[in-house]
Amino acid sequence: MGLPNGRRYAEYIGPVSTRDRVTGLLRALVQVLPRRRRLHPRDAGGGYHGVRREFGRWVLRPMTGPGSRRWISKPHYATRAIPRNNREAAIDWSLEALGI
Template identity: 80%
Template sequence: MGLPNGRRYADYISPVSTRDRVTGVVRALALALPRRRKLHPQDAGGGYQGVRREFGRWVVRPMTGPGSRHWISKPHYANRAIPGNDLKAAEDWMLETLGI
């Protein structure tokens, strides 16, 4: 549904200022850079996120570092043999895999 004058709601007709351009570039760069997760002060960074379901498999990812970002990197451990509705078996597999 358009406005009576034929424009869309978010049309911007004025020239874009240098400040707006710099702000846009800074936001784009901030989104592209990996963010450091704020962890508990006593966490040494060796922890894992726990088991969860991704793309039809159970995965275990670390809290930080390579493999910690969903959609970007491969998880450290993955298993497709456990059915999706068996969380208890997936948790047992995670504990066995991590040696806990």
């Protein structure tokens, strides 16, 4: 899978940082491991996780795509107006936010 001259594309000769090695190892492992974030068989891809607490607020995140990763992206819906011990109100808010 190399170029006709036997060299790899964008070949780099020099020191490789530990960060680059760890990143390469993680990418290789992700490709080998089975997908952990399985959707429900009847889910068409627009599913959301249930309402949950994150960083002092109630949030709704999609199952996949932008907004699905907790530490990386903002959730699609979030509120601090509901107290943490009132889960029923948070569920009602989530249904209203999704238009259900």
